[in-house]
Amino acid sequence: MLNIAKSTENGKAILSLDGRLDTVTAPDFDKTVREVITGITELKLDCEKLEYISSAGLRVLLTAQKIMNTQGVMKVCNVNETVMEIFDVTGFSDILTIEN
Amino acid sequence: MSDNSMSPVKVSLSGRIDSGNAAQTEQSINEQLAGKGNIPVVIDAADLAYISSAGLRVILRIKKSYPQLKITNVNSEVYEILEMTGFTEIMDVEKAYRVVSVEGCEVIGEGFNGKVYRIDKDNVVKTYKNADALSEIQHERKVAKLALILGVPTAISYDVVRVGDSYGSVFELLNSRSFSKILATEPDKFDWCVDEYVKMLKKIHSITVPKGELPSIKEKTLKSVLRMKDSLPNGLGDKLVKMIEDIPESDHMIHGDYHTKNIVLAGDEVLVIDMDTLSVGHPIFDLIHMYNAYVGYSEYDPQIVLGFQGYSSEVSRKFWHDSLRAYLETDDEDRIADVDRKVRCLSYAGLIDWEIRHPDADAQKANATIELWKTRLIDILQTIDTLDFEIGISDASGLSELNIDATTDNLEKVIDFVNSRLEAVDCSPKDCMQLDIAVEEIFVNIANYAYAPETGKAGVRVEVSGNPVTVTITFTDRGVQYDPLKKEDPDITLSAEEREIGGLGIFLTKKVIDYISYEYKDGRNILTLKKELH
Numbered sequence: 001m002l003n004i005a006k007s008t009e010n011g012k013a014i015l016s017l018d019g020r021l022d023t024v025t026a027p028d029f030d031k032t033v034r035e036v037i038t039g040i041t042e043l044k045l046d047c048e049k050l051e052y053i054s055s056a057g058l059r060v061l062l063t064a065q066k067i068m069n070t071q072g073v074m075k076v077c078n079v080n081e082t083v084m085e086i087f088d089v090t091g092f093s094d095i096l097t098i099e100n
Numbered sequence: 101m102s103d104n105s106m107s108p109v110k111v112s113l114s115g116r117i118d119s120g121n122a123a124q125t126e127q128s129i130n131e132q133l134a135g136k137g138n139i140p141v142v143i144d145a146a147d148l149a150y151i152s153s154a155g156l157r158v159i160l161r162i163k164k165s166y167p168q169l170k171i172t173n174v175n176s177e178v179y180e181i182l183e184m185t186g187f188t189e190i191m192d193v194e195k196a197y198r199v200v201s202v203e204g205c206e207v208i209g210e211g212f213n214g215k216v217y218r219i220d221k222d223n224v225v226k227t228y229k230n231a232d233a234l235s236e237i238q239h240e241r242k243v244a245k246l247a248l249i250l251g252v253p254t255a256i257s258y259d260v261v262r263v264g265d266s267y268g269s270v271f272e273l274l275n276s277r278s279f280s281k282i283l284a285t286e287p288d289k290f291d292w293c294v295d296e297y298v299k300m301l302k303k304i305h306s307i308t309v310p311k312g313e314l315p316s317i318k319e320k321t322l323k324s325v326l327r328m329k330d331s332l333p334n335g336l337g338d339k340l341v342k343m344i345e346d347i348p349e350s351d352h353m354i355h356g357d358y359h360t361k362n363i364v365l366a367g368d369e370v371l372v373i374d375m376d377t378l379s380v381g382h383p384i385f386d387l388i389h390m391y392n393a394y395v396g397y398s399e400y401d402p403q404i405v406l407g408f409q410g411y412s413s414e415v416s417r418k419f420w421h422d423s424l425r426a427y428l429e430t431d432d433e434d435r436i437a438d439v440d441r442k443v444r445c446l447s448y449a450g451l452i453d454w455e456i457r458h459p460d461a462d463a464q465k466a467n468a469t470i471e472l473w474k475t476r477l478i479d480i481l482q483t484i485d486t487l488d489f490e491i492g493i494s495d496a497s498g499l500s501e502l503n504i505d506a507t508t509d510n511l512e513k514v515i516d517f518v519n520s521r522l523e524a525v526d527c528s529p530k531d532c533m534q535l536d537i538a539v540e541e542i543f544v545n546i547a548n549y550a551y552a553p554e555t556g557k558a559g560v561r562v563e564v565s566g567n568p569v570t571v572t573i574t575f576t577d578r579g580v581q582y583d584p585l586k587k588e589d590p591d592i593t594l595s596a597e598e599r600e601i602g603g604l605g606i607f608l609t610k611k612v613i614d615y616i617s618y619e620y621k622d623g624r625n626i627l628t629l630k631k632e633l634h
Contacts, residue, residue, distance in 0.1 A: 023511055024511055052537075054540045054605075054608070055604035055608050056540075058604055062599060063601060066597065069597060082529065082533050089611040089612070090592060090604060091592025091594075091599075095599065
C-alpha cells in the first residue's frame with residue numbers, strides 16, 4: 001500500500017509518500033508524477049512516511065530526476081535510515097538531491 | 101522364460117551335516133537337481149541342527165552351480181555359523197521365524213489386507229492375506245523405520261513371525277485409540293481431532309525424502325488411471341492423464357492412506373500407523389486417499405462409511421471439509437471448493453479403477469456406483485485444466501515452502517508468506533525490509549520473465565537456522581533457463597542522465613543479502629539467497 005498526497009502551488013509540487021514503494025505501487029506513483037510534472041520547476045518528494053523502496057520505486061525516482069534535470073530541481077526529503085541505505089548502495093544518494 | 105520367473109526347487113536338509121555325511125548329502129542334493137538346468141534353488145533348513153565346515157563347502161559348491169541359491173528357515177545356531185563364516189553376505193539367508201498361533205485370539209483390527217490379533221497381554225500380530233506377505237512385511241518395516249528416522253512418530257514392528265502358512269509382524273500393544281474411535285464416541289473432540297490430524301499431515305508433507313528411498317505415488321496413480329481412462333468419453337481420459345503428468349514432481353513424503361483409522365492417540369502422543377503406502381509426491385495424492393476414505397468410497401451408499409470408520413457420513417463429510425480448510429489455511433470457500441474439485445477428479449478415477457478390479461458382490465450396486473463416480477468425474481473434467489494448487493507447508497522445524505502462480509499480483513502473498521516464517525525469529529525492521537526487497541526482486545523477475553507470455557509456478561522455501569540466525573530463501577521455477585547472476589552490475593557512479601532506467605533489481609538484491617547462488621537442475625532454475633540476521 002502506498003498513499004500519495006499531492007499539493008501544487010506556483011510551479012512547485014510536493015508529493016508525500018506514505019507506505020511501500022514497490023512493484024505493486026510504483027505504477028501509481030509513476031502516474032502521479034507524470035500528472036504533476038508538466039511545467040513545474042520544483043518537485044519535492046516527502047519521504048517521512050516511506051517505509052520501503054525496491055528497484056521498481058527507484059526506477060520511477062530516476063525517471064523523475066531525469067525529467068526534472070531538464071526543467072528545474074527535484075528534492076527528496078526526510079528519508080529514513082533504511083531507505084537511505086538503499087539509496088547509498090545503489091548510488092542514488094549521488095544522483096538525488098537529498099535534504100534531511 | 102526368464103530365470104526369475106522359474107519356480108525354485110526346494111531341497112530340505114536335516115539333522116547334522118559334518119565330515120561324516122557331507123559327501124553323501126552333496127550327492128543326494130545333486131541327484132535332486134540333476135537335469136534341471138540353471139534354476140533357483142531354495143534350501144529349507146528348518147530341521148537342520150548343525151553344519152560343519154565340510155557341510156559349508158558343499159553349500160558353496162551348490163551356490164557355484166546354482167547362483168540363485170537361497171537358504172530359508174535357518175535356526176539361530178546355524179544362522180550364527182553362517183554369519184560368522186560370512187555366508188550371510190554372499191548368499192540369501194533367511195532366519196527361521198518364530199511360529200505364532202492366532203487361533204482363538206481376539207481380533208482387534210481388520211483392514212483390507214489382513215487382521216490384527218492380540219496374541220498376549222502386551223503384543224499384537226498383524227497378519228496379511230497376500231501370498232507375498234513376507235516381502236510386504238519387510239517393505240513396511242523398512243519404510244516405517246525410515247519414517248521414524250525422518251521424524252514421523254510411528255509404531256515399528258519388532259519381530260516377524262510365521263502365522264499358519266503366511267507371515268505376520270508383531271507390535272507392542274499400544275494403549276491407544278484411533279481417531280475414528282474418538283470421533284465416533286466423543287463428538288466434542290471433533291475440532292481437536294481436525295487440528296491434530298492436519299498438524300500431523302503437514303508434518304509428513306514437510307519432510308524431504310532422500311532420493312530413491314520411497315516410490316513415487318504419481319506413477320502409481322498414473323498406472324491406475326491408464327487402466328480406466330478409455331471408459332471416459334471424448335478424449336477426457338487423455339486429458340486426465342495429461343493433467344496428472346503435469347502435476348509437479350516432489351520429493352516430499354506422502355502417507356498414501358491417511359485416514360482416521362490410521363491415526364492413533366497413545367497416551368498424549370499422536371502416532372501414524374500403516375506405513376506400507378509411504379511414498380513421495382505432490383500433497384494432492386494424500387488428499388485423494390483422504391477423500392476416498394471420508395466421502396468418495398461411500399458416495400453411492402453413505403452407510404459404507406459408518407461400517408468402515410464407525411461414524412456417520414455427516415461427520416465424515418464435515419471432517420473432510422474442515423481438514424481441507426485447515427490444511428489449506430484458508431477460510432475462502434471458493435478456494436476450498438477448487439481444491440476439493442481437483443481432489444475429487446483423481447479420487448473418482450482411482451475408485452472406478454478399484455471397483456472394476458474389486459467389484460461389489462451386488463453387480464447392480466457395483467454398476468450404479470461406477471456410473472455415479474463416472475458422471476461426476478466427467479462433469480469435473482470438463483471444467484478444470486490443472487490439478488495443481490497453491491499450498492503452504494510449514495512445520496515446527498522452521499522449514500516451509502510455498503508453491504504459487506508467478507504473477508506480480510501474488511507478490512504480496514509471497515512477502516506475507518516469508519514474513520510469517522520470520523515471525524518466530526527476532527528480525528530487525530531493517531533486516532526484514534532488506535529480505536523483503538530481495539524476495540520482491542527475485543519473485544518479480546520470475547513473474548515477468550520465466551514463463552512469459554504464459555504464467556507458471558514459482559516455489560518459495562524459507563529455512564531459518566543456526567547461530568547466528570541465518571535465513572535461507574530458495575526460489576524455484578520451471579521457466580526458461582536464466583542465470584540472473586550473469587547480468588552485469590550497473591555502473592552506479594554515472595550521473596542521472598547517463599544511468600539507464602532498468603537493471604537494478606538483481607544488483608540491489610546482491611547488496612541487501614549476504615550470499616546468492618544459482619543453479620539449473622532437473623529443468624528448474626534454483627536461486628538461493630542467504631542472509632545473516634543482526
